[in-house]
Amino acid sequence: MISAFDLFKIGIGPSSSHTVGPMVAANRFRDQLPAAVIRIEVELFGSLAWTGRGHGADRAICLGLLGEQPSRVDPDDIAGLLAALSATKTIRLPGGTAAAFDPAADLVFNFEALLPHHSNAMRFRAFAADGAELIEKVFYSIGGGFVEEEGASRAGTSIDLPFGFASxxxxxxxxxxxxxxxxxxxxxxxxxxxxxxxxxxxxxxxxxxxxxxxxxxxxxxxxxxxxxxxxxxxxxxxxxxxxxxxxxxxxxxxxxxxxxxxxxxxxxxxxxxxxxxxxxxxxxxxxxxxxxxxxxxxxxxxxxxxxxxxxxxxxxxxxxxxxxxxxxxxxxxxxxxxxxxxxxxxxxxxxxxxxxxxxxxxxxxxxxxxxxxxxxxxxxxxxxxxxxxxxxxxxxxxxxxxxxxxxxxxxxxxxxxxxxxxxxxxxxxxxxxxxxxxxxxxxxxxxxx
CATH class of the missing domain: 1.10.4100 (2-methylcitrate dehydratase PrpD)
Structure with missing residues (x-):
């Protein structure tokens, strides 16, 4: 079922697919990171690369990694949050440890490649102190703030709907x-x-x-x-x-x-x-x-x-x-x-x-x-x-x-x-x-x- 509250989500502009979705994806990735992570890298593909800066995808990724969510972040606080990240180049992880993330160097716009599922693709990587890759996740922002993780099961909780309809x-x-x-x-x-x-x-x-x-x-x-x-x-x-x-x-x-x-x-x-x-x-x-x-x-x-x-x-x-x-x-x-x-x-x-x-x-x-x-x-x-x-x-x-x-x-x-x-x-x-x-x-x- 697609609920009214899936389609109508309170968030921030300028784009649900380029701002809301990437912020959600970055936040989900952050929540999965172990304490051993010392550096994060993000790569944007397709439409997220081509129009990402104008649509705020870069800012959204940073905010998501900082733990912000579209429905809760105060638009008046965003400039200060991003300025602090640019200065410290550090993300505080949920467990209290810190990881390096420099938006100018670690957020890459890939204008050449396309990933298979959707044009709005993001690849997140996290690295250990010895340079070994600990986690790689690919997310797709499929419109309206909806996000899908590559390889993740799409099966949700089973709900008995009184009136299921597909057309x-x-x-x-x-x-x-x-x-x-x-x-x-x-x-x-x-x-x-x-x-x-x-x-x-x-x-x-x-x-x-x-x-x-x-x-x-x-x-x-x-x-x-x-x-x-x-x-x-x-x-x-x-x-x-x-x-x-x-x-x-x-x-x-x-x-x-x-x-x-x-x-x-x-x-x-x-x-x-x-x-x-x-x-x-x-x-x-x-x-x-x-x-x-x-x-x-x-x-x-x-x-x-x-x-x-x-x-x-x-x-x-x-x-x-x-x-x-x-x-x-x-x-x-x-x-x-x-x-x-x-x-x-x-x-x-x-x-x-x-x-x-x-x-x-x-x-x-x-x-x-x-x-x-x-x-x-x-x-x-x-x-x-x-x-x-x-x-x-x-x-x-x-x-x-x-x-x-x-x-x-x-x-x-x-x-x-x-x-x-x-x-x-x-x-x-x-x-x-x-x-x-x-x-x-x-x-x-x-x-x-």
Whole structure:
């Protein structure tokens, strides 16, 4: 089972696959080290090498080796932690001993080799005093903060789920047979892992973290990190929208600008390394929060229960996409990130508004279908252009998809299963330079400042 709390994880920016995943992997490696270790070396491959510095993979590795975790590290403390490591070149291990690690020399970006399982690969090595290698571990960051260890068993704890499903056809069949909604099916499975109170509290925490990220993004201005010198726009956009609203002369189309502003606020926070929620990735972290904020601020049906239906329905759709295709830009391009997030948001929004299971599935299908083929080509290896605006458009398309699906009766020609499989095949056919490497598309056709 892929839980809602696997897909929605509170962490830091700028990338779930390049920041959150590597930090988790480095922390896991650190926890396995014996006292005899005196030096550590890390090698990054594929997309982690090509866009690692712009996406913060190097900083994440260092933080993980220092014992930090994405959900707990304070973004305001990161600069000091990294400065101290650069000065001491020493990692304190769990047992109290110390190991040498110089980020400038012991963190290697391998731009030539690819490891077999996934483009986002990391090799960790630990050495004894005589130079002998004590431990070697390979981890893969497979998108959304999920990490797999090479050679480790993928079998988890056996759980008896009331309603296991592997396809949207399975899911809709369960809904027909039981009378449950898609959110109801996902909730029943979540309750196999935790209590109803815990589910509700955790869903509310996710919503609160999303809204807090929007609020912070709307307050701050300045220039985003990196060589592009991209100005933060969300605060200015909000001021213009509020001024326009006071004149009573705003047009109906300005609702799109509100949604865009919410999404941009989140992704500007993500680009600065702020606290965000993977939804299902950091690169697409603005879409679901923007649609939720639109639901709260502009729709009369908003309630805590409706938000929980939204997130549970989105999680059910996200689990199907992750199971049967990918949510990793390095694996299938941005269709797997923004496309997946828009599909999840469309399904969640439709569910929150009372759509039937078939309408929810239709909303998810429409949103995903119209992101097929989207490449991941970040300029300068940064999650700024085209990533930030791409989230704004993904959020608006999600709302449009939900609205269109609810105008129908749920009957449609293309199923969600078919469009997910098409996304998987399209990602497999896509040239690697268009999959989060910054070696194709906008990344090479726009001059970096």
């Amino acid at each position: 949207s056809a399975d899911l809709l069949g369960i809904c027909r047979d039981t009378g449950l909604s898609i959110a109801g099916v996902q909730l029943a499975n979540e309750l196999a892992l935790r209590s109803r109170g815990e589910v509700d509290r955790n869903l509310d925490l996710i919503r609160d973290a999303m809204f807090a990220c929007i609020d912070r993004g709307l307050r701050l201005d300045g220039v985003l990190p990196g060589t592009l010198q991209v100005r933060r726009r969300a605060k200015e956009l909000l001021a213009k929208l509020e001024a326009r609203r006071l004149t009573n002369s705003s047009g109906p189309h300005e609702i799109f600008d509100w949604v865009s502003t919410f999404a941009i606020a989140v992704n500007e926070e993500n680009a600065t390394g702020g606290r965000v929620v993977t939804a299902p990735t950091n690169g697409a972290a603005g879409i679901i929060p923007a649609v939720l904020r639109y639901f709260r601020d502009f729709c009369p049906d908003y309630s805590d229960d409706a938000v929980r239906r939204f997130l549970l329905s989105a999680a059910a759709i996200g689990s199907l996409i992750k199971r049967n295709a990918s949510i990793s830009g390095a694996e299938v391009g941005c269709q797997g990130e923004v496309g997946s997030a828009a599909s999840m948001a469309a399904a969640g929004f439709a569910a929150a508004l009372g759509a039937s299971p078939s309408q929810v599935e239709n909303a998810a299908e429409i949103a995903m279908e119209h992101h097929l083929g989207m490449t991941c080509d970040p300029i300068g290896g940064l999650v700024q252009i085209p990533c930030i605006e791409r989230n704004a458009f993904g959020a608006n398309k999600a709302i449009a998809a939900a609205s269109l699906a609810m105008r129908g009766d749920g009957v449609h020609h293309v199923s969600l299963d078919q469009v997910i499989e098409t996304m998987r095949q399209t990602g497999a056919d896509m040239q690697s330079k268009y999959k989060e490497t910054s070696r194709g598309g906008l990344a090479v056709n726009v001059t970096e400042c």
